[in-house]
Amino acid sequence: MKRLFDIHLAMILIVILSIPILLVALVVKFSSKGPILYWSDRMGRDNIIFKMPKFRSMSIDTPAIATHLIKDPDVYLSPVGGFLRNSSLDELPQLISILKGDMSMVGPRPALFNQDDLIKLRTKKNLNRLLPGLTGWAQVNGRDDLTIIEKVRYEEEYIEKKSFWFDLKILWLTFLKVIKRQGISH
Secondary structure (H helix, E strand, O other): OHHHHHHHHHHHHHHHOHHHHHHHHHHHHHHOOOOOEEEEEEEOHHHOEEEEEEEOOEOOOOOOOOHHHOOOHHHHEOOOHHHHHHHOHHHOOHHHHHHHOOOEEEOOOOOEOOOHHHHHHHHHOOHHHOOOEEEOHHHHOOHHHOOHHHHHHHHHHHHHHOOHHHHHHHHHHHHHHHHHOOOOOO
């Protein structure tokens, strides 16, 4: 049922957001050199790496590490990168990953392939068995403000409470957080 819900919601969102998606693609294309999409190597279910698309918000010479590990990430932002990240518009192409089955609407956010500390802790707690999500319980409880240990605690709590209704609650809370731009760092 979860997979069917993911497919239907992703398709509905792509249709509803098709004009904003097209506009963001054009803005990215004409505001800086490089491709429209950035394909990030992410850790999927069972620690299998997949390519996750995002609208490119950083310059093409940005190191492939977690943004919080870059000394001054603002130096690498494209002219519209800060806006894309603060509005979460850079995440819209991940609807493709949901349709492909690499991601779900709700689950732990997919770790970068080189976030060894997060991957190791998730694997230890069997969280790597979950399909990563566009949003998750940790996302609505602090997002970028959480430590890795706090994120994993929220992900464990998600497994305990996991249900269709809990996923709907998380999606609603995500919508509210995005509208208010809470817990986002670039």
